[in-house]
Structure formats: structure tokens, C-alpha cells
Amino acid sequence: MTFDFDAWRAAKLARVEAALDGFIAAQSPADLGLVMRYGVLNGGKRLRALLVLAASEATGGNADAAMRAACAVEMIHAYSLIHDDMPCMDNDVLRRGKPTVHVAYGEAQALLAGDALQALAFEVLTPDEGVMSASVQATLCRQLARASGVGGMAGGQAIDLASVSKTLTEAQLRRMHELKTGALLKASVEMGAACGVLDGTRASHGALGLRAHLAAYGAAVGLAFQVVDDMLDVIADAALLGKTAGKDAAHNKPTYVALMGLDAAETYAEKLLAQALTALDACALPNDAALRELAIRLVKRQS
């Protein structure tokens, strides 16, 4: 039986949207919840959530725990977009075809909604009882916090800000992206696995090897995502992309395309895809079709 990725994705997306909708209350002090919902429930591709869910399924994870992890990662991603779009950062007005949060609700609300979404991500990972063991809760919080902070996403964004109008080497560019987008994508895979066989309370003999291979898959996927992102910023249609195209060049940001040219960037993305699939083969997981397809679709995407 062949794996129907599109059906899998559609089913998962419906559940992720419903779960996010449930976690972010519209009823809230001074409409803060409405602003948070605007920033999250906006038709994103949910790549990070899908990576969590695919990794959890591949490792036999607890589905409820994995859904919480998936939503938490999407909340962190959404808050980072809200803050990155603000005038003091990228000053972007369009996101997925709609006005950015600060355009729609003002800067103060955008700042606060981002802050509250980061807190909510950790709240979602630490429910009162039953759903997840304390061990899985602590592990997921640890993984998400490390991937989001100064040694991950926020640190990468700091490098990005400091790199405008500078020429970076490939190593410097890779380091920036490993932190800025790679860390959270890699953490998505690892958090999914933490709901499954890599749950610390039942980690098996082969856990160390599996952890390393999954981390290699996540790292390759994370970097490939960014290389393709840089390519799409140059070649894609703004309407299809749903955000302002060509903004990297307009902002003098270093990109893989600027560094190596479009053809070499495409070759590099293919190489990273091959690395990801090799790492996945080494995991030898019984149920890895979604992880495999996610890597392939990510590199072949048009938007």
C-alpha cells in the first residue's frame, strides 16, 4: 500500500488548526486573544507541526502529547514572524496575503501578542494532568526553549540583523540559518520523537543512535528549507508566495542565491535532501513515509 501524503497532510492540518483554535482563547483581556489568533490562525503551511506529528508517528508517540508539541512549535514560529515583521525589524506589511499583525492591530499589540504566544507555547506543553508525563513535559520544554532562545532562533535573528549589507562566507551564512530557522525545524523532529521512543521514561538501547540520525535528518531538512526559501524569494511570484517577494535583495540580506547563484543553490538543496533521506534510512523506522515525503515536498515546493 502506497502512502497517500496529501491525505495524511490534510487530516493532520485539520487537527492542528482545530487544536490551535482551541488553545488560543478569543475571550481574553483587552482583545489580546484576538490579536494572537490573527497571528497564528492564518493559513500557514504548518511545516513545523507536520514534522512533529510525522516524527511522533514514526516513533510510536503519544498522539495527544505530539499535538500539543506541534501547536507549541507553531506558536513559537508565529510569534517570531509577528516580531520579525515589526517596523524595528524587517518592517514588513504583508504576510500570507494579509496585513501583518502590527499593521492590523498596532505595534504595541503585536509586541504583546508575540510575547503572550511564546508563553502560551510553554503553557500548552505543561497541562495539569493525564495527557503527558512530567518527564515528557520537561523534555519538550527543554527542547523548545533551547531552540527558541539565544542559542537558537533569537540568536540567529540577531546575526541576521547584524549581517545586513555584509558579505558572509558560506560557513557564516550556514551558521546564521542553523540558528534562525534550522534550530526550530530540527527541534520539531526531536520533539516529535520525544513523544515516542525517545521519551526519556522508556528510551531504549538504540536511543542514542536513533537520536543522532533524527538530528541529522532535522538539520538537513532545516538547512534545505532555508536554501529553498532564498531561491523562492528570487524566483517566486508574490501572489503565490503570499508575502513580499524580493525582499532579501531589497534589504541587502545575505542569501544562498546571492552567495552561490541560483543553479548552485538548487544543487545544494538537492544535496541536503539526499542527506536527509540517508539519515532517515539509517533510523530504520517502520513508519517513516510522512517524514520522507515532508523532506521531498519541502525542497520541491513552489511557495
Next chain:
Amino acid sequence: MTFDFDAWRAAKLARVEAALDGFIAAQSPADLGLVMRYGVLNGGKRLRALLVLAASEATGGNADAAMRAACAVEMIHAYSLIHDDMPCMDNDVLRRGKPTVHVAYGEAQALLAGDALQALAFEVLTPDEGVMSASVQATLCRQLARASGVGGMAGGQAIDLASVSKTLTEAQLRRMHELKTGALLKASVEMGAACGVLDGTRASHGALGLRAHLAAYGAAVGLAFQVVDDMLDVIADAALLGKTAGKDAAHNKPTYVALMGLDAAETYAEKLLAQALTALDACALPNDAALRELAIRLVKRQS
């Protein structure tokens, strides 16, 4: 033997500063760590950290876990000040006698440093091994996330923003402050206790009653703090206060002093102090002198 609160505080403060210094690495991508350090290591009074440590000592808590909880709460507090001071929020230029973070480093760095500090708070609560059980890690993350987010500090700040130039009832004002400053102060007490007898792995028969009494102490202390804050904004000297005085009135912010007048606000603060001490008596903890003195000093403070 009488309790020497000043010696206790001095010893704790030295350890908190050293711990914060150790947790926030100066070495970081694009100087982000330096900006975070500027925002945290600035001579704050560390009231929240002291509440955590006092509550932990009163309940026989693990000192290493409590120090991590104390630092995490201070990181959340510091990030909130950094973001609140930004031009799109309170637009304040002076904090504890020094230029605010966005004045010193720019808005983008201030935004990022705040974001990274929130993530670091949860990182500090989830160390790899040994220091704290997974159960205590999960509990502390849960308490901190709930107190920081839409149902706590961020929600209160949203009400604050929406209340400028409005007349609030006392109930509305209390609700705003219960969230904006009260939730994190109350959580500080509860997190300290979660390192002690209220650690879920060894909660005793009397835990429910103790939890309620400690929560009442924390709530009264949190509200008293805000009432005194409002009074000091009117009567204190800016040099002593270390921040811009009179800014509530200048920003048309509703305060207890505006609502009830200075004398009634002072009477109210004394009443809240009495409530806090009564709740503490009901806890019947063997070692509660620091919690008692903290409540008293907080209401009697001049800055």
C-alpha cells in the same frame, strides 16, 4: 534568636546576581547576550527572586532548584521591562538610573533580547540532569508560563494599554494589576513552594490548605506592591526611584492614587499587608521570617 533580614537579603542577592551572571552568557551570536545582560544585571531589587527563595526556605525546598526558579522569574520580569519601555509601549528612556535597553542598543536588539530572555527563563528551569526532578521542572514551567502569558502578565499589560485615559472602577483596576504584576509575584511564592513541600512528588496531606494560604499571601503581597508603586510614582523622588517619576499621571494611566486618593491608598496597602501576614500565620511554616519581612518591607519601601 531574631531574624536578621538585611543579612539574609544581602546573602541571597549576592547569590542571585552570581547565578544570573552565570546563566546569561556574554559570548553569544551578534552580541545578543550583552544586550540581555544589560537588561538583567542592572541592580534591580530582585523582589521576585527573594520571594521564590524565601518561600522555598520556608517549605524546605531544594536550594539549587529554587535558585533556578528565582533567576527564571527575574528573567521574565526583566524581559517585560525591556519590552514595556519600548517606544510603541511606554516609551521610557530611564530605568534604574540608566538608559533603557532600546535607548542603549536600539529597538530591534531590545525586542530580540526580551524574546531571548523569555526563552532563557524556561531553559534555566529545564536543566539536563540531576538538579531537579522532571516533576519539579514541569511544575515550575507550568506556573511560570501561566503567570507570564495572556492569563497573567501579558494580559494585564494589554488591559493597561487599553485603559490609558479611561476611568476604571476599583474592581477593574484590581483585575488589571492582579494580572500585570500580581500574577508573577504570586507565582514567585508558589514556585518557591514547588521546590519545597509542594513539590508534586512529595506533596503531603496538608498540601491543599498550605497551597491556598500561600496563594493568598502571594496575592495580597502582589496587590500591595502595586498600590505602593502607584503611591511612590506620585510622592517619590526620581533620583531615589531610579526611573521617571510622575509618569502614570503624564501617561493618563489609572492608578490607586487617582482612584482613591493618597491617604486611602496608604490605608489599603496596610490592609493588604495585614491580609498577607494573616495568610502566612495560617500556613504555620516553621521558617517563615523572610516571607514575613519581605511583605513588611515591600509596603514600607521608599523606592
